[in-house]
Amino acid sequence: MTRRILGRTLAAAAGCAVVVASLGSAGAAGQGGGWSPSRLPDGQPDMQGHWISDAVGAAHSVEDGRDPDADVIQGRVGERNPVVIVAPPDNRIPYRPEWAARREQLLRDIFTPTRLEHVDPHVRALLDGVPRNGYVPGGMQVLQVPGAVLILYESNHAWRFIPLGGRPHAPQQVKLFMGDSRGRWEGNTLVVDVTNFNEETWLDSHGTIHSDALRVVERWTLAGPTRIEYEALLEDPKVFARPWKIAFPVNRRPEKVYEIFEDSRWEGERAVAPILEVGRKDKAAGTTGIHEHKRQGR
Amino acid sequence: MTRTVLAAAAFIVLAAPAAAQSIPRTADGRPDLSGIWQAINTAGVNILPHHAEPDMPAGLGVVEGNEIPYTPEAAKKQRENYANRAKLDPVNKCFLPGVPRVTYMGFPFQIVQTPNQITMLYEYAHTVRNVFMNSPHPKGPIEWWMGDSRGRWEGDTLVVDVVHFNDQTWFDRAGNHHSEALHVVERYTPIDRDHLNYEVTVEDPKVFTRAWKMSMPLYRRIDRNMQILEYECAAFDEAFREGPAGR
Numbered sequence: 001m002t003r004r005i006l007g008r009t010l011a012a013a014a015g016c017a018v019v020v021a022s023l024g025s026a027g028a029a030g031q032g033g034g035w036s037p038s039r040l041p042d043g044q045p046d047m048q049g050h051w052i053s054d055a056v057g058a059a060h061s062v063e064d065g066r067d068p069d070a071d072v073i074q075g076r077v078g079e080r081n082p083v084v085i086v087a088p089p090d091n092r093i094p095y096r097p098e099w100a101a102r103r104e105q106l107l108r109d110i111f112t113p114t115r116l117e118h119v120d121p122h123v124r125a126l127l128d129g130v131p132r133n134g135y136v137p138g139g140m141q142v143l144q145v146p147g148a149v150l151i152l153y154e155s156n157h158a159w160r161f162i163p164l165g166g167r168p169h170a171p172q173q174v175k176l177f178m179g180d181s182r183g184r185w186e187g188n189t190l191v192v193d194v195t196n197f198n199e200e201t202w203l204d205s206h207g208t209i210h211s212d213a214l215r216v217v218e219r220w221t222l223a224g225p226t227r228i229e230y231e232a233l234l235e236d237p238k239v240f241a242r243p244w245k246i247a248f249p250v251n252r253r254p255e256k257v258y259e260i261f262e263d264s265r266w267e268g269e270r271a272v273a274p275i276l277e278v279g280r281k282d283k284a285a286g287t288t289g290i291h292e293h294k295r296q297g298r
Numbered sequence: 299m300t301r302t303v304l305a306a307a308a309f310i311v312l313a314a315p316a317a318a319q320s321i322p323r324t325a326d327g328r329p330d331l332s333g334i335w336q337a338i339n340t341a342g343v344n345i346l347p348h349h350a351e352p353d354m355p356a357g358l359g360v361v362e363g364n365e366i367p368y369t370p371e372a373a374k375k376q377r378e379n380y381a382n383r384a385k386l387d388p389v390n391k392c393f394l395p396g397v398p399r400v401t402y403m404g405f406p407f408q409i410v411q412t413p414n415q416i417t418m419l420y421e422y423a424h425t426v427r428n429v430f431m432n433s434p435h436p437k438g439p440i441e442w443w444m445g446d447s448r449g450r451w452e453g454d455t456l457v458v459d460v461v462h463f464n465d466q467t468w469f470d471r472a473g474n475h476h477s478e479a480l481h482v483v484e485r486y487t488p489i490d491r492d493h494l495n496y497e498v499t500v501e502d503p504k505v506f507t508r509a510w511k512m513s514m515p516l517y518r519r520i521d522r523n524m525q526i527l528e529y530e531c532a533a534f535d536e537a538f539r540e541g542p543a544g545r
Contacts, residue, residue: 041325115540116536116537116540124532124536125532126530126532126533126536127424127528127530143410143412143415143417144412145332145410145411145412148410150410150417150419152417152426152428156424157424157425157426158424159417159419159424159426161408161410161419161525161526163525167523168523170523170525170527174527176527176528177528177530177533178424178528180525200533259428259430259436260428261442262394262442262443262444264393264394264442264443266392266393266423266532267393267394267443267466269532272536
């Protein structure tokens, strides 16, 4: 059992290490007052380039960041582990009671997974969805063309084509892993309304589930030449008692030249079968447990 | 009657320049290939001429000369692939389909064009290709499912040079195959506003005795509110593997 947890944690840690290493010294550079982004010929503020989120740990748990137990194993105690939930003030997701119970059951099932739906969709090499694709390991490239913004994520070669200017969403019957994005510029802020989600994606590896009523409103604010302030409001009236919000900075990659490499996650997926094999064996042997964090001092 | 003839003549005179002008262009004067495109043929089934089989409609083929110049050994491998295609076709495992197969699988794709990078977004398995303009391929050896694409303009034709493939992808469901030495040159030429000519030159000295070509038109999807959706093949495949048929 310990071995299994360790193995998983190490995989997560490897991902985090990539993020940390890539952040370099970008930090809060360029936050001078009065800065304004250059404009593209069609008037859009220029957000193009390669970016990487400073949301260490959110890929593991939106509420808690990295697993503190894993930090002990990895010798990372005391390292930055920022909380990305900015509302409500207690930093907890306002799950309705029925969905809180469903997630708790899922956290038990994650401990002894016997079915595909007990395994993190990210591990299963499925699309991460929004906003998760923005804080899993790997950065993103933004391209802009007249009337649209394109986000190319490195992880799982995912992408989002975001039309600007009032085009209606796809019919509600169309459900999508990445949702259906429509954008508009409010000053230096790209506001993206994302709907049409399916129920297959999790918001982190912690079984943070949602329904197909999820609606995400993202705000990408160009705050300086090397920094975007990112914010996402998550509404799902079936699942959450009220909307909640995450926020984190997104920094420009320090490399002068960068090209996204092919991340063929599905083609290389070899983890799910052994995870289920061990989970089924444990379950059959009567093992039970729950994946949870000690929350001292939080 | 005279009036009719004159009207017809005027139409002809006007129509010719209108066709040339009807190719959209970017601010820097290049053809603007932006938009959603799709091949309408059965090359995804078999790039060579073929009669129908269950689930495989007939087609006239897209290969110049109706022949692929395999070495004898490679021809034998194609026959084995064909016989075992249900099991061996990498697309049946939802793997990235390679180039040029991704273009004519029967799904739409979108071209997003900027001066230095032309990105192609495919509905099948959220495949993406970044075509970097006027820049060299990285030094190999690299084996990518979709290869490494570098583009240049030759007049109004976008020429994309693709290398650094693996040997895992096929050209179609009929088991036509290649090695990691595959070199693909694609040529996208606007015919008019809503049609591109897509021509592909294929070289692979390990598998073919000479270079060969295929070509086909690509059609703009002019459907109202057209957008690329998702065919998240992996989700279907994992369900299949876990289901009764997969055990």
